[in-house]
Amino acid sequence: MAEPIKVLLVDDHQVVRRGLRTFLEVQDDIEVVGEAADGTEGVARAEELEPDVVLMDVRMPGMDGVDALRKLRELNNPARVLIVTSFTEQRTVVPALRAGAAGYVYKDIDPDALAGAIRSVHAGHILLQPEVAGALLSQDDNNSGQGRGGSLTEREREVLGLVADGRSNREIARALVLSEKTVKTHVSNILMKLDLADRTQAALWAVRHGVTG
Numbered sequence: 001m002a003e004p005i006k007v008l009l010v011d012d013h014q015v016v017r018r019g020l021r022t023f024l025e026v027q028d029d030i031e032v033v034g035e036a037a038d039g040t041e042g043v044a045r046a047e048e049l050e051p052d053v054v055l056m057d058v059r060m061p062g063m064d065g066v067d068a069l070r071k072l073r074e075l076n077n078p079a080r081v082l083i084v085t086s087f088t089e090q091r092t093v094v095p096a097l098r099a100g101a102a103g104y105v106y107k108d109i110d111p112d113a114l115a116g117a118i119r120s121v122h123a124g125h126i127l128l129q130p131e132v133a134g135a136l137l138s139q140d141d142n143n144s145g146q147g148r149g150g151s152l153t154e155r156e157r158e159v160l161g162l163v164a165d166g167r168s169n170r171e172i173a174r175a176l177v178l179s180e181k182t183v184k185t186h187v188s189n190i191l192m193k194l195d196l197a198d199r200t201q202a203a204l205w206a207v208r209h210g211v212t213g
Contacts, residue, residue: 004031005122008051010042010068011035011084012060016107020055020084023111030118039063043071046079053122054081056101058092069099080121084114100198103127124168126200151193157211159186163199164206 007030009017014037021032033049036042040063046054054072058065069081083096083104093104102121105114117127152160155176162172169183176183187199196202205211 006033006051008054009035011057039068054079055084058085066095066099073100125166160206161211164203
């Protein structure tokens with residue numbers, strides 16, 4: 001059997017953490033490895049426990065979820081971060097996605113859908129609600145890389161289109177008959193050429209410029 005997905009819960013409400021743990025612990029392929037009550041503790045626990053996925057609240061006392069995300073990226077922590085929030089405002093969710101979150105869900109999400117979301121981001125997918133994707137696309141600083149699409153090779157455009165479709169490196173490799181290492185190199189080149197920070201921004205750039213898989 002494959003190793004279970006290691007999950008860290010970061011939320012300032014103990015009741016929320018307890019509820020998430022209770023449900024996730026009955027999933028055969030998911031293991032809750034720890035909890036944290038704020039962003040500072042969350043970053044420390046992520047470095048200590050090396051989770052695959054972090055479920056992160058946005059608004060917490062002290063270091064909030066957005067600052068915690070930025071700190072994890074500064075530390076090159078490989079954990080995929082899924083925002084779990086009760087706030088639907090774009091001004092709350094968009095900064096978290098820009099800071100490197102792999103997606104977000106609401107706290108009233110169906111439990112089975114939450115488990116599916118964890119598996120999805122762990123597999124390398126990006127979870128964006130249409131309204132938030134639209135907000136990201138409309139912001140001026142999302143024009144980073146505009147006009148540089150011509151520097152991409154045909155293969156890089158193919159890879160970028162599949163990234164925009166939410167495919168993981170493994171799925172892209174399978175679709176294009178490449179090794180995962182080669183796909184990873186293509187993705188790195190795409191981010192460098194377009195001056196983008198991560199796969200989320202690459203996917204949004206692709207949508208904005210009509211690059212599809």
